[in-house]
Amino acid sequence: MRISELSSRSGVSTASIKYYTREGLLPAGERTGYNQTEYTDAHLQRLRLIRSLIDVGGLPVAAVARVLTAVDTPELPLGEVLGVAQHALPQAIAPPSAQAVQRAEAFVAEHGWHVHDGNPGLRAVAGVLDGWAGVGREDLVSVLPAYARAADIVAAADVDAVSAGIRAAAEGGDRDSAAQTVVVGTVLGDQLLAGLRRIAQEHAATQRYGLNPPTDRSTP
């Protein structure tokens, strides 16, 4: 297909398509003549993956480039792809304090988790502990055990989904599809959880306090 058809089928502007190609996110199309380039369904599928990671997952283009490089490296084991996808979590700008990192590590050990020092979650948790302390709300650490239980439930579902993807890949020989599952599952899973948390929060607050539902702010 031509770039105009690729654009209309994907909903991505031709300018963005060219930009993603320059940045290495999208393979170049095949030159078939002067000022003519042919694209395939593989390009369309890749564009949809890129837009999911940017529009739904909220990743910056540079992070998308990193995870797609991992997907595109056939010799990279899926465990390593997961590591790259995990690191695509938008990181706090300021590094957390050493004290907060220690407290995060202590909590992780107490909960029975064993992870390596570079797990990006340790830094994220430490950043939140610093954030609470900065506004004098250290009492919020009371939520940690419940959040950790929830994280265990989610992680078990994540590993189940990835396992299913890996089994399908082993049967069909499609390692790329399994790598995509890892990336899409990890990145979009954060948004899914944040969304469901808002639904469950409103439900729980309404149950507990008999609050009226908040007014709808999404329509003027």
Place this chain on the structure above:
Amino acid sequence: MRISELSSRSGVSTASIKYYTREGLLPAGERTGYNQTEYTDAHLQRLRLIRSLIDVGGLPVAAVARVLTAVDTPELPLGEVLGVAQHALPQAIAPPSAQAVQRAEAFVAEHGWHVHDGNPGLRAVAGVLDGWAGVGREDLVSVLPAYARAADIVAAADVDAVSAGIRAAAEGGDRDSAAQTVVVGTVLGDQLLAGLRRIAQEHAATQRYGLNPPTDRSTP
């Protein structure tokens, strides 16, 4: 204190302090003479709150302005402050498809949740469903029930933490502190959950597959 001391104690540059004041995030200091402005501990505390929401919570400045306006409006009930904080979730750029919204609403009803149409979680969940469909991974809906269970656990802990804040506010008469708890708890809670999920994922994957921990990418 002078702006230089406010800057060194908060770790926020004087340029950023002036920017936050212009944008209405930080109240102006008191002019005490030509080219001299005095700031108080309240300014320091507010700056720490702003930086938590930006650096740890990942909110854009415009979203911080909206949640702080809610915190600063004494007559706004805390249920409404929660609604504003919930809407600070970075939203997907493209609106989800009507079909995905219907599927999200059907899942929410099936799970026994009752929320109003404008709950921002519905849009987030629908966006993720679209993202999965776009890359041909509809099979990932298999994770929904586990994620919903996890969201219930987290929301119960959130409501407990907010209730404790509201009780403290009722006793001490400090409504602002309760409003801050709602905002900080909601916004930083997303990051906390994303961080713990990464820790739990690595732990679960290592247990299941006996994988070696991924190599540390945080140090060169």
